[in-house]
Amino acid sequence: MPEIRVKICGLRTPADVAAAAAAGAAYAGFVFFPKSPRHLTLEAARDAALAAPPGLAKVALTVDADDAALDAIVEAVPIDMLQLHGHETPDRVAEVRARYGLPVMKAIGVADEGDLAAIFDYSTVADQLLIDAKPPRNAALPGGNGLSFDWRLVAQRRWLRPWMLAGGLTPENVAEAIRLTNARQVDVSSGVESAPGVKDASRMAAFVRAAVSAGGGGLPGGIPDLRAARR
Numbered sequence: 001m002p003e004i005r006v007k008i009c010g011l012r013t014p015a016d017v018a019a020a021a022a023a024g025a026a027y028a029g030f031v032f033f034p035k036s037p038r039h040l041t042l043e044a045a046r047d048a049a050l051a052a053p054p055g056l057a058k059v060a061l062t063v064d065a066d067d068a069a070l071d072a073i074v075e076a077v078p079i080d081m082l083q084l085h086g087h088e089t090p091d092r093v094a095e096v097r098a099r100y101g102l103p104v105m106k107a108i109g110v111a112d113e114g115d116l117a118a119i120f121d122y123s124t125v126a127d128q129l130l131i132d133a134k135p136p137r138n139a140a141l142p143g144g145n146g147l148s149f150d151w152r153l154v155a156q157r158r159w160l161r162p163w164m165l166a167g168g169l170t171p172e173n174v175a176e177a178i179r180l181t182n183a184r185q186v187d188v189s190s191g192v193e194s195a196p197g198v199k200d201a202s203r204m205a206a207f208v209r210a211a212v213s214a215g216g217g218g219l220p221g222g223i224p225d226l227r228a229a230r231r
């Protein structure tokens with residue numbers, strides 16, 4: 001059975017990154033969205049990213065960022081992948097991918113069957129897809145709300161590109177989410193925190209253990225092939 005890859009998002013310090021790496025995460029996510037309790041300055045993000053050992057892919061999460069904001073992130077922080085978590089259109093995803101020469105993961109919010117069409121639209125332009133719970137209308141954040149969606153909507157589905165399951169995952173429910181959906185990659189943020197924006201090393205370790213054990217294939221070795229889906 002293929003290995004399970006875990007992304008831990010919203011890391012804010014070198015110690016967070018070291019704990020995520022020790023837990024066995026494959027991806028470390030840094031949030032560049034000022035309204036989020038996980039937001040980082042460029043300097044803090046650079047310090048945190050530099051603590052990542054080889055094999056831990058560093059992902060910059062942005063929300064409807066313009067070129068100037070993305071330029072600043074890419075110049076200041078050693079990033080391996082961009083995660084677009086706003087209302088970026090497929091054309092904008094293609095533009096960002098071409099401009100930076102970095103793999104791009106597009107987040108898509110799902111609440112019901114009608115949201116699944118967007119996954120196909122983005123699968124022709126993004127390197128990876130992040131399938132997350134659609135935020136409620138009045139939510140302050142477009143993600144990182146600790147909300148799940150009905151996993152049966154994506155159970156056993158296959159898309160054109162590699163995908164990650166996200167939204168309300170925790171050490172307690174990730175095994176069930178993997179069993180139901182057969183996701184090979186999972187992403188967590190608030191579910192491994194002791195308070196908003198404060199990562200908990202023991203919860204990170206418990207999350208990776210539960211995910212790997214549910215996936216039945218152990219942890220991957222080496223750097224994730226972020227461009228595997230590039231055409």
Ligand SMILES: O=C(O)c1ccccc1N[C@@H]1O[C@H](COP(=O)(O)O)[C@@H](O)[C@H]1O
Nearest residue numbers: 009036143144146166167168188189190
């Ligand atoms: O984590 C944040 O603060 C955040 C802010 C803005 C957009 C996305 C954000 N996080 C992403 O949301 C999902 C799910 O998070 P959670 O596990 O439900 O808390 C995850 O992909 C994060 O990458």
